[in-house]
Amino acid sequence: MKKTVIKYRESEVEAVFQKLVSNWVELANFYQKEVTYDYEAPSDRLPYVEMGDIARFIVDKKKSDNTEHFIPFFENVEELMIHGDQYTRELMVVGLFEGIQNRGGSQIDYYRSFDKWLKPESLKAWRKLIEFWEKDDWKKTSESEKILRKGRR
Numbered sequence: 001m002k003k004t005v006i007k008y009r010e011s012e013v014e015a016v017f018q019k020l021v022s023n024w025v026e027l028a029n030f031y032q033k034e035v036t037y038d039y040e041a042p043s044d045r046l047p048y049v050e051m052g053d054i055a056r057f058i059v060d061k062k063k064s065d066n067t068e069h070f071i072p073f074f075e076n077v078e079e080l081m082i083h084g085d086q087y088t089r090e091l092m093v094v095g096l097f098e099g100i101q102n103r104g105g106s107q108i109d110y111y112r113s114f115d116k117w118l119k120p121e122s123l124k125a126w127r128k129l130i131e132f133w134e135k136d137d138w139k140k141t142s143e144s145e146k147i148l149r150k151g152r153r
Contacts, residue, residue: 008080010087013047019080020054020096023072030057048095055099062100062108070117078119093125101129 008016009038021028034053035045061067080092101110111130 006085007084008084008088010085013045013088013091016080016088016091017047017050020073020076022076024069027054027069027073028038035040047091051091052094052099055096056103058096058100059104062104062113062152067117074114074117074119074122078122081119081121081125089125092122093129096131097126099120 001120009018017031021031031050031054035050058070058073061070077092077096080088084092100108100114104110115123
């Protein structure tokens with residue numbers, strides 16, 4: 001079995017954020033503006049707060065159906081999930097995924113509407129997070145809604 005190389009570490013968390021916002025100029029500019037606004041000194045930075053800002057940005061884009069940059073964004077997320085240390089992976093799941101799910105709620109149908117952008121490791125973590133909070137109820141609800149919609153046609 002091939003060992004995964006860790007490229008992204010808690011001790012170099014700025015590299016995590018730079019990878020995440022790369023390939024999307026608008027997000028990179030937003031991130032830089034938020035970091036500059038939120039903190040006076042680099043030592044004051046709180047990565048989970050910064051990730052919450054990015055989650056809000058993603059939700060706003062999803063709500064406005066402005067998703068053309070989601071493919072490279074979620075490819076970066078997958079890279080961080082695969083090649084990040086434990087802290088980096090938790091930052092993606094608890095900071096980004098949970099932030100998106102909590103901020104967007106049913107307005108963005110987070111149960112399934114991100115499936116087309118999430119890559120295998122990210123999708124697994126995304127679903128595991130939903131199941132942690134909602135157990136299997138979210139699957140039943142989704143399936144029940146499909147059945148009801150078919151019956152209305």
